[in-house]
Amino acid sequence: MKNLYIFIIGISCLFFSSNALGQVEARLHQVFDAKAKVVNLQIDEDRFEVNLKETYSTVMIVEVIIAIDLVDPNQMEEIINSGRYHVDYALKDGVATFSTKKDLEPIIIEGKEAEEHIIYNVSIPEYIEIE
Numbered sequence: 563m564k565n566l567y568i569f570i571i572g573i574s575c576l577f578f579s580s581n582a583l584g585q586v587e588a589r590l591h592q593v594f595d596a597k598a599k600v601v602n603l604q605i606d607e608d609r610f611e612v613n614l615k616e617t618y619s620t621v622m623i624v625e626v627i628i629a630i631d632l633v634d635p636n637q638m639e640e641i642i643n644s645g646r647y648h649v650d651y652a653l654k655d656g657v658a659t660f661s662t663k664k665d666l667e668p669i670i671i672e673g674k675e676a677e678e679h680i681i682y683n684v685s686i687p688e689y690i691e692i693e
Contacts, residue, residue: 585629585630585631586629586630586633586634586635586637586638587627587628587629587630588627588628588638588642589625589626589627589628590625590626590628590642590647591623591624591625591626592623592624592626592648592649592651593621593622593623594621594622594623594624594651594658595621595622596619596620596621596622596658596686596687596690597653597658598622598653598656598657598658598690599656599657599690599691600656600657600658600690600691600692600693601622601657601658601659601660601686601690601691601692601693602657602658602659602660602693603659603660603684603692603693604659604660604661604662605649605660605661605662605682605684606662606664609680610662610680610681610682611679611680611681611682612681612682612684613681613682613683613684614684614686614692615683615684615685615686616685616686616687616688617685617686617687617688618687618688619685619687620687621687622658622684622685622686622687622690623683623684623685624649624660624682624683624684624685625682625683625684625685626647626649626680626681626682626683627680627681627683628642628647628678628679628680628681629678629679629680630669630676630677630678630679631676631677632669632671632672632674632676632677633669633671633676637671641669645663646663646666647662647680648662648663649661649662649682650662657693658690660684662682
């Protein structure tokens with residue numbers, strides 16, 4: 563694949579919070595080489611919270627913060643490892659495109675639909691234009 567510029571730093575603070583209601587939170591980070599002149603975000607802002615931040619860095623970082631109720635840490639790890647929150651990256655003609663899965667099936671735990679809250683924090687070098 564052309565995603566040679568991608569490497570995943572890893573899952574930091576995989577399960578940094580769990581409360582009595584059974585909500586588990588996780589943070590994922592993906593780092594991308596900043597060889598683009600323009601960035602195009604194809605993340606559904608109606609379904610997810612998306613925050614853009616300009617940085618003085620030479621890399622682009624996508625942080626995904628996930629909170630799901632009704633799951634335990636092992637279930638959260640399985641959901642994450644399924645690739646549900648992976649951000650796809652493509653670079654063509656100086657335009658970097660970030661995209662996420664479009665049709666996420668509801669998460670069902672013991673017959674109940676889990677509530678899922680996802681935040682995408684995208685840090686982009688100041689010299690790259692955002693489309």
